[in-house]
Amino acid sequence: MTRLIYDGSFEGLLTAIFQVYEERLQDVAIIPVSSLQPDFFSEDLRVYTDANKADRVWQGLKPFSLLRQMIYKAYLREAAGAEKSILEAVRYVLKTKNEKDYGHPAILQLANWTKEVGREKHRTEAFxxxxxxxxxxxxxxxxxxxxxxxxxxxxxxxxxxxxxxxxxxxxxxxxxxxxxxxxxxxxxxxxxxxxxxxxxxxxxxxxxxxxxxxxxxxxxxxxxxxxxxxxxxxxxxxxxxxxxxxx
Structure with a gap:
């Protein structure tokens, strides 16, 4: 298992996804530094946030506007382990070109988080x-x-x-x-x-x-x-x- 440790920012998350593809990592986890716990059976790699790499990932996902919306709102949801679902969804959509397959666990999870964040947004605007x-x-x-x-x-x-x-x-x-x-x-x-x-x-x-x-x-x-x-x-x-x- 390789663990990519990023700074917790959205650009940092996208940079980590770029690194997954750049280094062709398979058994990998993306973890914010604030949630880092010791794991003697994993190799930890530090991700240095790179705006250019982050932008390349974001532009690469441009054909999938729904997925991009779900990724961003899943990030804002701040759920523990959200990076795992985000990476799985990205991998699945880039492979199948199907961003609306709610039968896939990661896609469904992102969709549910998107709804929760949307409700909180509207409530906050009202209150x-x-x-x-x-x-x-x-x-x-x-x-x-x-x-x-x-x-x-x-x-x-x-x-x-x-x-x-x-x-x-x-x-x-x-x-x-x-x-x-x-x-x-x-x-x-x-x-x-x-x-x-x-x-x-x-x-x-x-x-x-x-x-x-x-x-x-x-x-x-x-x-x-x-x-x-x-x-x-x-x-x-x-x-x-x-x-x-x-x-």
């Missing part, structure tokens, strides 16, 4: 709540189950094109920043962002109170369906929703 900071930047913090931040950037850039904003993923300690022209990935003080009360504009508290009053006044207690509500608005999102976090 992001911005607060205006003292410098007039609008800030939202999130902690999604999966790494969906790269998938939601375009949505918010289009929807809030006239305001400077930051959406920060506390779980993964990085965010996106939009400056009215472009979006870029940034790293900030996550500890400070976890308590927005220290940096939000004074007027924001009044807006919070108004929204909470509106939410209470429009609710009809006799028609509340808690099970349905929890299915559509899981509790893990509540602490960042104005209407659910009056304090």
């Amino acid at each position: 992001v709540r911005f607060k205006r900071a003292k410098d007039d930047t609008y800030i939202a913090v999130i902690e999604p189950d999966f790494n969906v931040l790269p998938l939601i950037a375009k949505h918010f850039k289009n929807r809030y094109a006239d305001q400077v904003f930051v959406i920060y993923d506390l779980k993964r300690d990085y965010g996106i920043f939009y400056d009215l022209h472009k979006t870029e990935f940034i790293s900030l003080d996550a500890a400070r962002l976890s308590n927005l009360n220290t940096i939000i504009h004074e007027e924001e508290r009044g807006y919070d109170a108004m929204w909470q009053d509106y939410f209470k006044s429009t609710g009809i207690k006799s028609r509340v369906n808690k099970k349905l509500h929890l299915r559509h608005v899981p509790k893990r999102y509540w602490k960042y929703l104005n209407e659910k976090n009056p304090d």
Whole structure:
């Protein structure tokens, strides 16, 4: 068994796949360095991320747009051992030219992960709540189950094109920043962002109170369906929703 150890980035993963084909490796595993465990029966090879090699793999998969989408979302799913399913799917599709064979275990697994990431993307887009900071930047913090931040950037850039904003993923300690022209990935003080009360504009508290009053006044207690509500608005999102976090 040969283990290809990569840095955990998407380009690093594609570079590892390139190396599999370049060196014609058969019994091989691709492992992110963060998940590396000692194995005395394997030969470990370090993968050095190469943008050109990664691009060659990505361009080589261009005829299979569905597979490319599934590979990227499977990577963002952050599932343990996802690299194994991704490599198996790539090998199978390149051999058979069939990217929709859901009878193949790896293809089916990638399709299921794609659906899960898609659901999390839509939920995150629905439950992001911005607060205006003292410098007039609008800030939202999130902690999604999966790494969906790269998938939601375009949505918010289009929807809030006239305001400077930051959406920060506390779980993964990085965010996106939009400056009215472009979006870029940034790293900030996550500890400070976890308590927005220290940096939000004074007027924001009044807006919070108004929204909470509106939410209470429009609710009809006799028609509340808690099970349905929890299915559509899981509790893990509540602490960042104005209407659910009056304090």
